[in-house]
Amino acid sequence: MNITLIEIKQDVPGFDSFFGSWVCQGDLNVVIDVGPANTAGRLIDSLVSLGLDRLDLVLLTHIHIDHAGGLADLLDHYPMAKVMCHEKAIQYLVDPSTLWAGSLKVLGKIAEIYGPPKPVPKERLIPHTENDLKDFLVVETPGHAIHHLSFSFDNWLFAGEASGIYLSINGDEYMRPSTPPRFFFDVLLEKDPNLVAFGQMDPDTRKRERFFMANSVKGFIGYFKEGEGALDRRTG
Ligand SMILES: [Zn+2]
Secondary structure (H helix, E strand, C coil): CEEEEEECCCCCCCCHHHCEEEEEECCCCEEECCCCHHHHHHHHHHHHHCCCCCCCEEECCCCCHHHHCCHHHHHHHCCCCEEEECHHHHHHHHCCHHHHHHHHHHHCHHHHHHCCCCCCCHHHEEEHHHCCCCCEEEEECCCCCCCCEEEEECCEEECCCCCCEEEEECCEEEEECCCCCCCCHHHHCCCCHHHHHHHHCCHHHHHHHHHHHHHHHHHHHHHHHHCHHHHHHHHC
8 A cells, every 4th residue: 555645735834744644545545634724625636636536534633623634525526435533533524613613613714714614414424333344443542532533554554643743853852742631741841852843843833732731731731620510421
């Protein structure tokens, strides 16, 4: 199977080498995550340039609008394609109004740039519990999103945002959490060696990273404001 990473350029300064889709071409043609609604056309163009005339399956790590927003347009272009996602995420793809309202609240202007996700026909969606693929192992990896999945194939692991964000800046590794419940106190103190490369980023990339770090802190604060109810939901 041929595995390629497609970069999906965005119209936000600093967001160019930030979003991508994995494409696995073989007996089965598979795309993992699709990026936002507003750049679905760019993803389709890239897939067409790769010679992908048939798409069998989309695997969604999670349904945040920056990972799944372009799904409806992609499915329109490839009418045979099905989608595997977490069983509890299906309702939010069929009727994305709740997802969109939540995205506007959390991401504000950036959500507007990503664009609202369009409804996806229910018959195109396969719950992850019904996985019968012989090549891909589906693993539940809640944390960044309650309904986060990771997919393992051969010695590859497509982990979405399950373990944070990893970048390589001028040879230095940069890692940050992408939303709680995990919270790194040393990030707050700016002594985390994983964040050293922050100083070498160009101003637009740094601005983007600052926004998402602040968002992680907001998520952490929100978790405590929700109190015991939230804890029960996550452990129950
Ligand atoms: Zn996400």
